[in-house]
Amino acid sequence: MTDGGELGRAAAGLLDGRLRPAALRAALVDLYEFWLRKAATAAGLDTAEPGVSLVAVGGLGRCELVPFSDLDLVLVHNGNPRVGEMADALWYPLWDAKVGLDHSVRTPGEAVQVASEDLRTALGLLDARHLAGDADLTARLASAARDLWRRTARKRLSELADSVHTRWRRSGEIAQSAEPDLKHGRGGLRDFGVLEALAAAQLTDRPNEELLAAKGLLLDVRTELRRELRRERDVLSAPEAEHVAAELGFSDRFALARKLSGTGRVIGYAVDVALRSTVEPPRARFGRRPARTPLAEGVVLHGTEVALARDAVPAKDPALLLRVAAASARTGKSISYGTLRTLADSAPELRTPWPDDARNALVELLGAGEGLVDAVEALDRTGLWARLFPEWGAIRDLPPRSPVHQWTVDRHLVQACVEAAKLTTTVSRPDLLLIGALLHDIGKGRDADHSELGAKISAHVAERLGLSRTDVATVSAMVRHHLLLPHTATRRDIADPATVSRVAKTLDSDVVLLELLHALARADSLATGPGVWTDWKDRLLAELVASCEEAMHGKGFTPPEPLDEAQRDLVGQAARTGLGQVRITAHGKVVTAFLAVPTGGELLAPAAGVLALNSLEVHSAVLHDAGRAGVFTASPRFGSLPDSALLREQFARAVSGALPLIDRLAAKERDYSTSSVPVVAPRVRWFDDETSGSDTVVLELRAADRIGLLFRVAGALRGEARVRWAKVATLGGVAVDSFAVAPRSGRIEPGWRRTVESAVLAAAG
Structure with missing residues (x-):
């Protein structure tokens, strides 16, 4: 089977089966190995003279191939003149099958030379595994790559640490994140690869059972995520998490998220400790002892880490733990692993009530700024934070x-x-x-x-x-x-x-x-x-x-100020001309628009529609003069402020009915729709005691925010209610809009609320 289409169909068949994640990964490895070996034979790797081999690295090299992963392949040769033909025979069917491919053709010397210059290549070759052709050539390459890494790893640790920290800043964390990046995030699969690389260089121990279990969960979640989406993706969002959780036997996505957060902490903390313990402080390289700079009572900066002073006695100093944490947070330096272990073993319990110095140290810790995050994480990973706040267990890793x-x-x-x-x-x-x-x-x-x-x-x-x-x-x-x-x-x-x-x-x-x-x-x-x-x-x-x-x-x-003379003139002008009138002021990117309509005219819907048409997000609307005038405050969703003359012209046309707002807004919503808007069912709540006036109640709407939402809701309210004032807020992708409404009949009659609520929900749905 060397036909690429047949390979694609076989892979799709595996995804449609009900194999468990580990079994699916093993089956994909077997499938691609079988196909590649057949293709290698057809290309002449087994019949040609020795000196050409096909080597897998990456997921296939580790036998951890998740769905829709690229194949990382190296065609190794010793100068064989037919190597180009062999490469074409291998690569083209994979491209035809739309299999992602990261490939190279190199001699062992070239591969090792690239590894000596490129850190990613050096780490990738540690996973080299023979697939077809000259097995001795593969063995020589793998041995040379591992020997190079063991000889040079310590010199490259700073480069490795920089690349890890850069990736963390770009991809965020798995622990405590609502949408974790399973591969690149802090505590993800890339970090587990760093741990294995440090172990291969004999700088740290091999990952223990806890870390291996954490890796297994990440692989299983990544496998199910890609099987569900039928494409390459490593960021787990809420909709996919529901399916993944069910497939992996979790009660819901929140249980899975909590487990993933703990998993990310296990791996992330292990990588942090490993890098700090292997990257040598600059002075230590020249045989000097790291400097010990006092930070607080019993606390010093030892080289690049916060540690206990020589005369510190943790067992007799209940506040020492908090002073260590506060010093770490304040300086941005990590607490040494030895200090954490000493405190975990020796620090006494803080009795109720805490002494003043302990409470003061806590306040200093909490007020330290960005360094607080890592300081609390260090205490939490070693059980020290839970000693201080046993209540933390209920919210730890809670999604x-x-x-x-x-x-x-x-x-x-x-x-x-x-x-x-x-x-x-x-x-x-x-x-x-x-x-x-x-x-x-x-x-x-x-x-x-x-x-x-x-x-x-x-x-x-x-x-x-x-x-x-x-x-x-x-x-x-x-x-x-x-x-x-x-x-x-x-x-x-x-x-x-x-x-x-x-x-x-x-x-x-x-x-x-x-x-x-x-x-x-x-x-x-x-x-x-x-x-x-x-x-x-x-x-x-x-x-x-x-x-x-x-x-x-x-x-x-102080009651709200009545309309000023200029505003009253604008209301009068609207009445005389029969046209909608607008006066606009801007403070930075916040627009305040005073709008007025003729007697009997409708204000809220045309105003909201025109503002939405100009990509202005309405923050509030305060209506005056029986709804004939109103002050709208808004700011651009994106870009700059619209032209005020255009906005005036559009509002006048909207009030007169000459501007087809419904069609224009529908087109705009299609143009600017985004899949990131959360899919939530709209909900209405009523409040009776938060306005002045017995005939007026507050209707609160919560719905997915989108362009023109206020316009549609205002249109729904128009038939059954008079809107006294409106408040609009957007929290992420959810709009929370409140309207003080009164019946047009003047009395709140049975069934009126149900009618209004149904109309609003239909408009927001």
């Missing part, structure tokens, strides 16, 4: 339920501290901000409201830390209400006195708590994922907090 989040819950909390550290000068109690950031989602992973449960858990933790009763209550309230400000600012009318009054009452008029929640909201959003925190959200929260501060200080609520 997020929302597609907006890019991290597991535990990593999100650490990242929130990183962001909160940048805000400590904005609050009067930075210590409570950092502790609140660490604990704000501690209640997740259980069958309960995570804010309410988290408030109880955080109160126990705060008591253990030795905080005062007042501070314990503040931390608990931060966790209980950590979503209050962002939800209110983005989903409610912050110009409504009822909104501000409700927030102030909820927080018991505590200005300190208000400012802590303001900073925590920013840190929480920034730690969630790209696009969650925006300039507009920042502005909304600032306005809400300012209004609440006024109310809390007893200055009373």
Whole structure:
């Protein structure tokens, strides 16, 4: 069987079977080996004079061939004049079968020379395995490649470490990631290859059973992912994870994600330790002892690692563990493996309440910035973090339920501290901000409201830390209400006195708590994922907090300003001319548009449609004068601001019905649609007590965001409701839109809500 089409059909048949992942990989190896050996015989490798061999490297060389992998092949020769013909006879059928191929034709000397200059080639040849032809030639190549690596590996460790760290920065982590890169991410299959290469150079031990099991899981997940997608892909996203989890016997994708996160930690930590233990500090090469620079009491910088001072006594110093971690986070230097083992074996338990120096060291650790991530990971891998916070076990490696989040819950909390550290000068109690950031989602992973449960858990933790009763209550309230400000600012009318009054009452008029929640909201959003925190959200929260501060200080609520003279003139002009009118101002990339329509005209739908047509994402809409005028604030989804004259002309045509908004927006949505938008079922919620007026209620819609969504929803509302105000927020790919609506009949009658809800859901679906 040397026909490429027959090879492709056979491979497809294996994918359609129900082989388990390991059996499928073995079957693919057997299939390609069989075909390549037949093809090699037909090409003359077995009948020609000795001196040509076909060698597999990569996945085929390791006998770990996953579906849709490239074949990495080397045709080795000793100067045979027919080697070019043989190569063509081997490569062309594979290309015809659309098999990915990474190939080369070299003499052993050429191959070794390339390996001496190119690190990737040097590592690849460690997997060299004979397929066909002159077996002695293959053996000489494999032996020479391994000998070269053993002789030169130590000199190339810095280059290896740089390549690993560059790949980590590009591909992210498997541990604690919502969409892990199984091959290239930190803790992935490429990293396992690094461990095997270091072992082949006799610089480290061979991977143990825990690491081998971690590798096996990554291979199985990668195999099932590619079998499901029928193409090459190594990033596991949520939709595919459901299928993969079922095929591998996990209860759901969240159970698989948690296992994968732990797997990534095992491999990633092993690679980090291996590289740090083998790459020699520059001074050590010249026979000098590494310098020991004091960092804190009992803590020194030993060469390039944080270590214990010679006079440190871990068994008698409960806070030493936290000072070591804080020094590591502050300097960005790793904690030495020996120090971690000593602390794990000797550090005493911190008794309740913690002493002041331990609590201060914790705050220093949490406020250290980016270095906190690696410091916590080092403690967590050795069981030390769980000693400090036993509650961490419930959220460790816990995958997020929302597609907006890019991290597991535990990593999100650490990242929130990183962001909160940048805000400590904005609050009067930075210590409570950092502790609140660490604990704000501690209640997740259980069958309960995570804010309410988290408030109880955080109160126990705060008591253990030795905080005062007042501070314990503040931390608990931060966790209980950590979503209050962002939800209110983005989903409610912050110009409504009822909104501000409700927030102030909820927080018991505590200005300190208000400012802590303001900073925590920013840190929480920034730690969630790209696009969650925006300039507009920042502005909304600032306005809400300012209004609440006024109310809390007893200055009373300042009602929204009435239309100014220019705005009233524009409303009058719309009435006189019978045309829609627009006045636009811009602050940076944020547009504020005041729009007015003639008496009896419709404002919300035409305005939303025209803004969407110009790729403007609406953040808020406040309607005045019985819905004849409104202030819309928006910013470009991409690119620059639209031409204001064009926007005015389009709005006038839309109000008059001359602009076919439905068709134009449908075309625009087709042009700019993206598969990254999460597929979520739209959902509506009603709130009765958050507006002024007994005939008005709040309708909150959550749906997948897309161009023209507000326009379609406004059109759905037009038939049954008057819209008093609207708030629009986009969290990742999900829109959360709130509308204060009243029946056009003037009374909320039975069945009205169901009618409105059905229309809105149909428009958003």
